[in-house]
Structures are given as structure tokens and as C-alpha cells.
Amino acid sequence: MATLKYSRQRESIKEYLNSTCEHPTADAVYLHVKQEYPNISLGTVYRNLNLLADIGEALKITTPYGGDRFDGHTHPHYHFCCTTCGRVIDLDLEQLQCVNKEAGRNFDGIIESHSMMFYGTCGECMRKHS
Amino acid sequence: MATLKYSRQRESIKEYLNSTCEHPTADAVYLHVKQEYPNISLGTVYRNLNLLADIGEALKITTPYGGDRFDGHTHPHYHFCCTTCGRVIDLDLEQLQCVNKEAGRNFDGIIESHSMMFYGTCGECMRKHS
DNA sequence: CTTTTTGCAAATCGTTTGCATGGAC
DNA sequence: GTCCATGCAAACGATTTGCAAAAAG
Numbered sequence: 001m002a003t004l005k006y007s008r009q010r011e012s013i014k015e016y017l018n019s020t021c022e023h024p025t026a027d028a029v030y031l032h033v034k035q036e037y038p039n040i041s042l043g044t045v046y047r048n049l050n051l052l053a054d055i056g057e058a059l060k061i062t063t064p065y066g067g068d069r070f071d072g073h074t075h076p077h078y079h080f081c082c083t084t085c086g087r088v089i090d091l092d093l094e095q096l097q098c099v100n101k102e103a104g105r106n107f108d109g110i111i112e113s114h115s116m117m118f119y120g121t122c123g124e125c126m127r128k129h130s
Numbered sequence: 131m132a133t134l135k136y137s138r139q140r141e142s143i144k145e146y147l148n149s150t151c152e153h154p155t156a157d158a159v160y161l162h163v164k165q166e167y168p169n170i171s172l173g174t175v176y177r178n179l180n181l182l183a184d185i186g187e188a189l190k191i192t193t194p195y196g197g198d199r200f201d202g203h204t205h206p207h208y209h210f211c212c213t214t215c216g217r218v219i220d221l222d223l224e225q226l227q228c229v230n231k232e233a234g235r236n237f238d239g240i241i242e243s244h245s246m247m248f249y250g251t252c253g254e255c256m257r258k259h260s
Numbered sequence: 261c262t263t264t265t266t267g268c269a270a271a272t273c274g275t276t277t278g279c280a281t282g283g284a285c
Numbered sequence: 286g287t288c289c290a291t292g293c294a295a296a297c298g299a300t301t302t303g304c305a306a307a308a309a310g
Contacts, residue, residue, distance in 0.1 A: 007264085008308095064190070089239070109255075112250040112251075136290095
């Protein structure tokens with residue numbers, strides 16, 4: 001594996017990911033970091049986001065609505081995705097023991113704890129709909 | 131909403147989705163149906179898969195690995211996605227009451243039962259890796 | 261000086277769409 | 286005859302990649 005060298009751009013991306021709980025898309029990260037480094041390119045943002053995900057300093061979250069999202073908070077927590085607005089929201093539940101227990105019984109494989117994505121309707125969208 | 135008219139192609143797609151538990155990608159469906167209808171186009175496959183998903187006769191499953199997948203079995207069940215090989219596997223667990231209970235307590239929104247996707251390593255990939 | 265990172269543009273991948281033709285009803 | 290569905294190709298959005306120049310060590 002190649003040695004990692006410092007870069008201002010990567011640092012700024014990390015900083016932004018750690019400061020927000022919005023689970024921004026690559027494009028949102030790009031637009032934010034662009035304010036500090038106007039010459040940064042989208043390709044660089046993607047390369048760094050993937051790199052951070054690879055070394056475990058960020059999470060890459062796939063959603064059905066408009067591109068992947070990134071999370072700088074790597075402590076164990078679950079994610080919820082609103083099927084109405086597409087937003088990704090943190091779910092700070094206790095570890096769902098029942099899942100691992102149930103799944104262990106009749107499934108050939110290992111389910112990663114805290115890996116799962118829940119879908120539904122977020123509170124905000126529920127209220128707008130009524 | 132427009133009235134639905136019969137089409138051989140859609141029928142063949144439905145038939146295939148109901149016959150397999152592989153959760154094929156749109157392209158896999160295309161290649162299969164192409165054997166019966168060599169002139170079918172990928173666009174038609176996509177249109178019908180989305181239509182079936184819209185009217186509730188199929189499930190569209192987003193995964194991080196190479197495109198969405200489709201499932202003709204619409205009875206309530208969970209899905210697991212292998213982070214090594216990308217395959218999607220059915221998880222026929224009892225309904226995970228604990229999830230709804232836990233989540234209901236401290237989450238503003240509604241989690242759809244059976245909507246969640248689990249990630250991990252499938253048995254086959256586990257054994258290959260050792 | 262060597263290796264990594266960048267910015268840029270072109271390429272790629274999965275998916276959607278516009279349009280003229282064909283099939284269902 | 287009226288709509289809906291099809292095949293085809295072009296368009297699209299998100300992401301990746303090749304490459305020469307710039308920055309880090």
C-alpha cells in the first residue's frame with residue numbers, strides 16, 4: 001500500500017465530514033470545500049472520500065435517491081433513509097441484539113453489526129403529508 | 131393513471147422474476163428475456179421493472195455493488211447484501227419486533243417493517259476467504 | 261529527486277427519455 | 286381508431302480514470 005501524504009484538500013474534507021450530521025453527497029462536500037479551496041475539483045473530492053472510506057475514517061452510504069452519502073462519524077450507529085425526501089438520519093439505538101440472534105439461527109453468513117439501513121418516512125415528511 | 135395493457139415482454143419479465151431467487155440486475159433480466167424475445171431492448175426491461183415495482187408486483191433493491199436488483203417475491207421478508215461478492219440473499223426471519231420497539235422510542239418517524247437491508251459476508255465468501 | 265496528490269477532461273456505468281413504429285383493445 | 290408499449294439511440298447523472306503539472310516528503 002502506498003504511503004499517505006498530507007493534503008490540505010483532504011484535511012478540509014475530513015473536517016467538514018466531522019462537523020456535519022447531514023450525511024452529505026459527494027457534490028455537497030465539493031460545494032462546501034470549494035468555498036475554502038475554489039480550485040478543488042470534483043474528482044479530487046471523490047478520490048478523497050473513497051480513500052477516507054477505505055482507511056475507515058468515513059462511511060460510504062448507498063441510497064436509492066440521488067447518489068451515495070458520506071459520514072465522518074465512524075462510531076457504531078445505525079442509519080435510516082427517508083423514502084420520501086431521501087435524507088439519511090442517524091439512529092442511535094442500543095445494539096439490536098435480537099437481529100444478530102435471529103439471523104444467526106438460520107442464515108449462513110455473518111451480519112455486520114450496525115451495518116444495516118432502515119427505510120421509512122421521517123417525522124418531518126410525515127407532518128408535511130397530513 | 132394510464133390503463134395497463136398486456137405485453138408479452140412484461141409477462142416474460144414477471145415470470146422470470148417469480149422463478150428466481152437471485153435478485154437479478156436489470157441487465158441480468160434483459161439477458162434472460164432476450165433468449166425468448168431476441169429483439170427486446172434494455173429500455174423496455176427498465177420500463178417494465180420500474181412499472182412492476184410501482185404497482186407493487188416487484189421490489190427494487192438498491193445495492194452499493196453494480197446497480198439495483200429486482201425481486202418478484204413481494205411477501206414480507208428481509209434482505210442481506212454481501213459486501214464481498216455483492217449478492218443479495220433473502221433473510222426469512224420472524225419479524226424483528228425489537229427493531230420497531232427500540233426505534234419507536236427515540237426516533238421521530240416511522241420505520242417500514244421488513245424494509246431494512248443487512249450487510250455482511252455471505253457463507254460462501256467466508257469459506258473462500260479461509 | 262521521488263512519490264503522492266491535484267485539476268482537468270474524457271470515459272464509463274447504470275438508468276432514463278424522446279420519438280417514430282407496432283400491438284392491444 | 287385510440288392509447289399504450291416497444292425498440293432504438295441519444296441523453297443523463299453519478300462516479301471513475303488517464304494524464305501532465307503541482308505539492309509533499
